[in-house]
Amino acid sequence: SQTIHQWPATLVQPVGSPLSLECTVEGTSNPNLYWYRQAAGRGLQLLFYSVGIGQISSEVPQNLSASRPQDRQFILSSKKLLLSDSGFYLCAWGREILYEQYFGPGTRLTVT
Amino acid sequence: AQSVTQLDSHVSVSEGTPVLLRCNYSSSYSPSLFWYVQHPNKGLQLLLKYTSAATLVKGINGFEAEFKKSETSFHLTKPSAHMSDAAEYFCVVSGRKGGYQKVTFGIGTKLQVIP
Numbered sequence: 097s098q099t100i101h102q103w104p105a106t107l108v109q110p111v112g113s114p115l116s117l118e119c120t121v122e123g124t125s126n127p128n129l130y131w132y133r134q135a136a137g138r139g140l141q142l143l144f145y146s147v148g149i150g151q152i153s154s155e156v157p158q159n160l161s162a163s164r165p166q167d168r169q170f171i172l173s174s175k176k177l178l179l180s181d182s183g184f185y186l187c188a189w190g191r192e193i194l195y196e197q198y199f200g201p202g203t204r205l206t207v208t
Numbered sequence: 209a210q211s212v213t214q215l216d217s218h219v220s221v222s223e224g225t226p227v228l229l230r231c232n233y234s235s236s237y238s239p240s241l242f243w244y245v246q247h248p249n250k251g252l253q254l255l256l257k258y259t260s261a262a263t264l265v266k267g268i269n270g271f272e273a274e275f276k277k278s279e280t281s282f283h284l285t286k287p288s289a290h291m292s293d294a295a296e297y298f299c300v301v302s303g304r305k306g307g308y309q310k311v312t313f314g315i316g317t318k319l320q321v322i323p
Contacts, residue, residue, distance in 0.1 A: 132313075196257050199251035
């Protein structure tokens with residue numbers, strides 16, 4: 097069976113500090129991978145998705161970047177965090193855009 | 209263009225009564241539609257999906273949804289609410305046109321179940 101991991105589970109970082117969130121998937125190969133941000137009262141916002149190693153599409157301009165160094169690894173980064181980067185970050189995988197996604201447990205990021 | 213509208217941000221029902229969570233969508237593509245549930249500080253779990261097969265879709269935990277193309281709706285229902293159903297529910301549309309792929313989430317509906 098497939099599983100998806102995210103870490104850390106919670107993170108408190110000061111403004112201006114760097115960020116690295118990691119997501120890994122087990123039990124499948126060549127998945128589509130997604131990063132979402134969920135801010136209070138605003139639903140989920142798709143940040144990035146990837147259909148393969150080194151292939152990253154960004155949905156919205158922002159202070160964040162994503163990388164996919166390995167088939168089942170997806171990393172969300174920032175060089176300098178802003179207060180507005182606070183939120184709940186969810187990683188997900190799916191086999192194809194028309195089909196369901198499977199979500200990780202999420203990372204709660206608080207920027208102070 | 210593609211969008212999802214969840215018509216109610218909060219729904220409150222008594223335990224044992226029916227649940228109705230409303231979702232309308234628009235899409236230029238041939239979309240797939242999904243409902244997900246999220247309990248506090250957890251990831252999202254798939255409840256059910258419509259992918260151009262039967263229009264009445266049955267999901268987990270007694271939930272079902274009906275795809276109505278003429279009304280562009282995909283409302284989520286359950287005959288009898290349970291306390292464990294209290295959570296936030298997201299309607300999602302996913303579509304592809306040529307090489308362009310897009311997934312759009314609704315803003316969510318918080319379901320409160322009153323004992």
